[in-house]
Amino acid sequence: MRESAAERHARLLALVRGRGTARVAELADLLGVSAVTARRDVEALAAQGLLDRVHGQVSWPGRRVEPGGASGAGGAAAARRSGEGLVLGLLAPSATYYFAEVIRGAHEAAARAGARLILRISDYRPEEDRARTEGLLSAGAQGVLVAPGWRGPEDRPAYGTWLAELPVPAVLLERRAEPGSPLDALDRVVSDHGHGVLLALRHLLGLGHGTPLLVARGDSPTALAVRAGYAEALATLDLTAPGPVVDSVPVDQDPAGFERAVRALYEAVSAGRVSAALVHNDVDAIEIVRRLAELGVKVPEDLALIAYDDEVAALADTPLTAVAPPKRQVGRHAMELLVERLTEDRAEEAARRHLSLLPRLRVRSSCGARGEGA
Template sequence: MRESAAERHARLLALVRERGTVRVFDLAGLLGVSAVTARRDAEALAARGLLDRVHGQVSWPRTGAAEGPGTGTGTGTGTGAPEGTAPGGLVLGLLAPSAGYYFAEVIRGAHEAAARAGARLILRISDYRPEEDRARTEGLLAAGAQGVLVAPGWRSPDDRRAYGDWLAELPVPAVLLERRADPGSPLDGLDRVSSDHSHGVLLALRHLLDLGHPTPLLVARGDSPTALAVRAGYAEALGTLGRTAPGAVVESVPAESDPAGFERAVRTLHEAVTEGRVSAALVHNDVDAIQIVQRLAELGVRVPDDLALIAYDDEVAALADTPLTAVAPPKRQVGSHAARLLVERLGGGAEAAQDAGEEPVRRHLSLLPRLRVRASCGAARAASRTSTD
């Protein structure tokens, strides 16, 4: 079986942790990959704060960093404690479906909050295989985690129902991360921290409506909890705004894995624009939005001249040829708040409540996304017209 990027990153981190400092050129031979791949991996891990990179070499961070995918090892603390330990022995586990794209910032936020609390953070990656979530979480416990932050690898509501209830049976405190539970389910009684995607969608639609566009069309995937939350938020926002959708949600798919499906989505949006039914769209996610803009340009539809567009996620939206206005979920803050909540559960807050004869109060914390306005919705052009009329 071909090694995944997450597995390769885990091997790279293990090598650097063992050796302290390694030349990037040497990593290629040690990992059995090309020099280009080794350099890209090193840059990606350094960008996430997991390694220090200077003058063609990478080093293990002196202040500690979250461990790589699946390694089951932790971080130093920069406090003089032995490597792999933390003051008081506090160890947090984090299960994430990915170490890249959306979840890189969630992980970074959790790591920073854990470090500030003097705790060690250990990380496992599920690679969006929900059937493996339980075993990987048990691996975190076996590695010493006293509490866990869990973002299950669910892709659909069926996954949540089939691979979710075990979380409520864990013998340690658990915080559900960037996921929602079915009301009344065992998981609904857990602490959780998540982005309020309904609020993010509402921000986007209001912005486009304020610019004078008729009701925007939604172009979205359906293969992740965030995608499903964006879809649900779109329906909710339409009701709040008293609007009717200009057409059915356009099913978006990754261009690299389903070129024909991607082309169908672009053609559907192109037709809606050229027929005058749509002048604005919200697209989940950034990567799809950038590729859709490129393909629409080839078909003669320009952003923002012919179509105002807002992306959802704000991971790479600013890097498009025409920088994309985007909804930015508070990913880093989600990780930070969740880690702080877990530290509180482990650090005495729960015990104090129990000593007073009280049951600890569980929390469902929703953090609000922001809208980052750039060129793709024509906001600057609209503002200029308004000021000169």
């Protein structure tokens, strides 16, 4: 089976971590790839803050030592309290798109605490989550942040119970547990996607549109949370959906399914049932806008549109208004919580926490409103 980019990135990070410093040409030989591929991988990982790159070499990010740091026995105790010297693990389903910012936030918080972060990528294969997390523990991780590679609701019970049995502190990242389940007793930090959907609907209603139609994927926890948030927002606002949720799929994976989604939205607009839509995610939204234009429906003249994720929404031909989950802050707060778990006074352990962070709405051209704002 051909190695994915995520797997190659994980191998590259492991090589640099083991050596401390390596030349890009050396990494290309060790990975069995071209120098161009190795250089591109290094640039991508350095941009995420996972590697330091200087003059053709890459190195594992060093610990920060604050000026005037303590020393001696008192300094050692202070270091333990601050997280200095800790080795922490992070399991993410991807190192790109949505999770690149989550990883960056976690890495920055670990560096501030003086801890070292080890990364594993599951590539959305939940059946491998446990083995990859055990790999983090074998590499010395004393605590872990875990964003399981769940794709649908059936994955949570099938590939999640082991998390509650880990021998080290764990924080669930951008994932919600079943209420009352063993996983529900873990610390977790998540984006409140329901709040994000409500922001989008209120904004479109405030511009004078009828109830917006939801176009959404169904292949990730975020997509499912957006769908659930849509139903909750309709109930909160005492609205009736203008039609069934349109099932979106990536055009490169399922061209026929993508065309069905576009046609469903096109017909709703043409029939006058819909003048606004919320689309998950950015990439699908950009492709949908392009295809609608070919069919004669223009954004925002004929359809006000808001995307969900705000990863590449601003780069569309017509910059897309988008809901922006606080991805970087999720990673940062989760890491800070994990460090606190590992350095707190065990005699008086703090209560477990479920922290929800609120997304923002970034207003651009696609909804027909002017300016960029929150």
